Amino acid sequence: xxxxxxxxxxxxxxxxxxxxxxxxxxxxxxxxxxxxxxxxxxxxxxxxxxxxxxxxxxxxxxxxxxxxxxxxxxxxxxxxxxxxxxxxxxxxxxxxxxxxxxxxxxxxxxxxxxxxxxxxxxxxxxxxxxxxxxxxxxxxxxxxxxxxxxxxxxxxxxxxxxxxxxxxxxxxxxxxxxxxxxxxxxxxxxxxxxxxxxxxxxxxxxxxxxxxxxxxxxxxxxxxxxxxxxxxxxxxxxxxxxxxxxxxxxxxxxxxxxxxxxxxxxxxxxxxxxxxxxxxxxxxxxxxxxxxxxxxxxxxxxxxxxxxxxxxxxxxxxxxxxxxxxxxxx
Amino acid sequence: xxxxxxxxxxxxxxxxxxxxxxxxxxxxxxxxxxxxxxxxxxxxxxxxxxxxxxxxxxxxxxxxxxxxxxxxxxxxxxxxxxxxxxxxxxxxxxxxxxxxxxxxxxxxxxxxxxxxxxxxxxxxxxxxxxxxxxxxxxxxxxxxxxxxxxxxxxxxxxxxxxxxxxxxxxxxxxxxxxxxxxxxxxxxxxxxxxxxxxxxxxxxxxxxxxxxxxxxxxxxxxxxxxxxxxxxxxxxxxxxxxxxxxxxxxxxxxxxxxxxxxxxxxxxxxxxxxxxxxxxxxxxxxxxxxxxxxxxxxxxxxxxxxxxxxxxxxxxxxxxxxxxxxxxxx
Numbered sequence: 001x002x003x004x005x006x007x008x009x010x011x012x013x014x015x016x017x018x019x020x021x022x023x024x025x026x027x028x029x030x031x032x033x034x035x036x037x038x039x040x041x042x043x044x045x046x047x048x049x050x051x052x053x054x055x056x057x058x059x060x061x062x063x064x065x066x067x068x069x070x071x072x073x074x075x076x077x078x079x080x081x082x083x084x085x086x087x088x089x090x091x092x093x094x095x096x097x098x099x100x101x102x103x104x105x106x107x108x109x110x111x112x113x114x115x116x117x118x119x120x121x122x123x124x125x126x127x128x129x130x131x132x133x134x135x136x137x138x139x140x141x142x143x144x145x146x147x148x149x150x151x152x153x154x155x156x157x158x159x160x161x162x163x164x165x166x167x168x169x170x171x172x173x174x175x176x177x178x179x180x181x182x183x184x185x186x187x188x189x190x191x192x193x194x195x196x197x198x199x200x201x202x203x204x205x206x207x208x209x210x211x212x213x214x215x216x217x218x219x220x221x222x223x224x225x226x227x228x229x230x231x232x233x234x235x236x237x238x239x240x241x242x243x244x245x246x247x248x249x250x251x252x253x254x255x256x257x258x259x260x261x262x263x264x265x266x267x268x269x270x271x272x273x274x275x276x277x278x279x280x281x282x283x284x285x286x287x288x289x290x291x292x293x294x295x296x297x298x299x300x301x302x303x304x305x306x307x308x309x310x311x312x313x314x315x316x317x318x319x320x321x322x323x324x325x326x327x328x329x330x
Numbered sequence: 331x332x333x334x335x336x337x338x339x340x341x342x343x344x345x346x347x348x349x350x351x352x353x354x355x356x357x358x359x360x361x362x363x364x365x366x367x368x369x370x371x372x373x374x375x376x377x378x379x380x381x382x383x384x385x386x387x388x389x390x391x392x393x394x395x396x397x398x399x400x401x402x403x404x405x406x407x408x409x410x411x412x413x414x415x416x417x418x419x420x421x422x423x424x425x426x427x428x429x430x431x432x433x434x435x436x437x438x439x440x441x442x443x444x445x446x447x448x449x450x451x452x453x454x455x456x457x458x459x460x461x462x463x464x465x466x467x468x469x470x471x472x473x474x475x476x477x478x479x480x481x482x483x484x485x486x487x488x489x490x491x492x493x494x495x496x497x498x499x500x501x502x503x504x505x506x507x508x509x510x511x512x513x514x515x516x517x518x519x520x521x522x523x524x525x526x527x528x529x530x531x532x533x534x535x536x537x538x539x540x541x542x543x544x545x546x547x548x549x550x551x552x553x554x555x556x557x558x559x560x561x562x563x564x565x566x567x568x569x570x571x572x573x574x575x576x577x578x579x580x581x582x583x584x585x586x587x588x589x590x591x592x593x594x595x596x597x598x599x600x601x602x603x604x605x606x607x608x609x610x611x612x613x614x615x616x617x618x619x620x621x622x623x624x625x626x627x628x629x630x631x632x633x634x635x636x637x638x639x640x641x642x643x644x645x646x647x648x649x650x651x652x653x654x655x656x657x658x659x660x
Contacts (some may be wrong), residue, residue, distance in 0.1 A: 001429055001430050002430065003423050003431075004427050004428060004429055004430060005337060005419075005425075005426065005427065005428045005429075005433065005458055006427075006458070007426050007432060007458050007460060008402055008427060008454060008458075009456070009458045010424070010457050010458030010459070011458075016456065017406065019456060020454070020456055023430070023434055023437055024420070024437060024451075024454055024511070025357055027434075027437045027438060027440070027441040028420070028437075028440075028441060028444070028450070028451040028454075030450045030451075030452070032417070032450065032452040032455070033450065033451060033452050033454075034560050036452055036453050039367070040419075040452035040453040042417050042452060042474070049417060049419065049452060049453055049474065050419070050453050051419035051420070051421045051453055051454065051455050051470065051472055052421065053421040053422075053423050053458050053470055055457055055459050055463065055464075057424060057463075073616070084656065087362070087370070087379060088337075089370075089379065089380070089381035089472050090354070090358070090381070090628055091381045091382065091383040091470050091472075092383075093383050093385060093468060094335050094339070094340070095333065095335075096335065096336060096337050096519055096657075097334050097336075098335045099333065099335075100331050100332065100333055100334060100335060100353070101333070103335065103353055103491075104357075107353055107354060107357045108357060110357070110358075111357040111358060114358070120360045120362065120363065121354075121358040121360075121363060122360070122362040122363050122366055122370035122372060122379060123366050123369060123370040123381055124339060124350070124354055124358075124363075124381065125380055125383055126339070126346065126350055126354070126385055127340050127385050127658075128335055128336070128337050128338075128339045128341075128657065129338030129340070129385050130657055130658070131339075132462075132465070133387075133464070133465040133658065134385075134463070134464050134465070135459070135462070135463040135464070138423060138468065140381065140383055140421050140470040140472070142381055142419050142470070142472035143517070144372070144379065146476070149632055153470075173578060175364070186586070190488070212388060214399075220435060256364050278422045282410070282451045288494070302526055325617060327458065327459060327460055328459055328463065
């Protein structure tokens, strides 16, 4: 670890993993935490439990706001473990002088998104801090979900699985960046921020046996696939041309030198399912978003690595993102 | 509600109650939240669930630091509902440039205090924000506890109960204030920050049937007693001389015009038990702190009010604290 914490330590990539491993996991070490993925599985597999703090700026952006994001973020972490979001806590830290109307707007967004998940807020905390101690408002939500399908885990992916992606990537990261920098790309660029529980419920209701799921938030698809390759000790090979990227996101990436694969998403997820389940899974995903796609396969070519095949037949390793990326993206 | 949020809206007193009622409860309304006290009771009474964000400044102070406080605060909320703290989440928001060594020190304090509670951290989140977006570090902990004694509730206090206080008051508030202002009162002034689960476990193990418990945090004993009087529709009459205040805390209050009854505590709690249980309860409390005391009784003289009898025989209403009090006390 470096002597001070840098923005890179919150990027969802390599430095972030180092901070979590060397400071937090080292101290808090226990069996449940060791197995914890998007959420921890507790009470003998019956409940999922996850926390997330939201510091996004700006507070309001195309497609969502910090309130919607705060509910989606935590509920999605639960959904990715095959759990139905049930109870949330909501803890807000507000800067003195914050507009009550803006707060009410944020809370209304939360309420609306809670309804999509069929979840309720059961406990809360409200702190107000002097001007300058926090930038406007930070929100923590922590959720408990009821596990509907047991055994979903990033440790169980094998060569029998294929890797699917639920939609086109990078919309959240691109939207936040464009909005922050005052770049007007097009009116159709908006965050993908969405509750994933409805799709997960459809998959489970239709009898799909899910190997693993991961929403590609900070660090994007690159970070998520790399984590999978390490946790399951596999090689993931993906085809670049199968990964949908909208013209707006592509444009922004080209201008600014971003890699869409490392941009944050807030309603886009990866799935690993057995090959024989792939077709049926695709049908369900496509009914939610036409850009859903089977993006790759699992092999044993380079264990703990992700290989990306370009449209021109070349291959490269897709690395874990490093560096600052975009702070305060979520 | 006022047009903007002020520091008073986070004081644990009247304005704080207004913000919670008019903005959060209004939107999130549900049966569990309505009954929620220090923690929500979920899963048919089996589990307690509570959240707290910690913004205290300074981060290190006599008797504790933000890490110990973050574990005590949430575990105590669970303990006050008669629950054993079991699983915690830990979400930190760190300012870019924060010293890694200080972070490690904070995390070590958390680990130590988790052990006192027999609780584990099972899930976490780490955000790093640019300089100036947050003051050093804020920590959210959210906990799940296993309810050991059911039916503990601030709604059930009656004239058959007496009110007890576990120790002398105001130490946390006085310590933070003195430390922030650079006032050197005496080396013996230190925060009361402590995990209350061990005392609660002793009470339950000894067969005490607890009516209600409340740790007197923001807003102090005044806020807690006033909440009880309203929730149970009772009058609480307390004797000022029964409430222990150390010379150090009293000195600071006299110099600065604070009321010790409104100062925050972080390891001091109120209990309501039936009269016939009072003596046995006192024995247990005294084994932890000699300043424990039966401070008052429940009557129907002025419903929803707290009356304080002074040592000189005069009576006054003890009101809910209002105004700014001390921001960033916890």
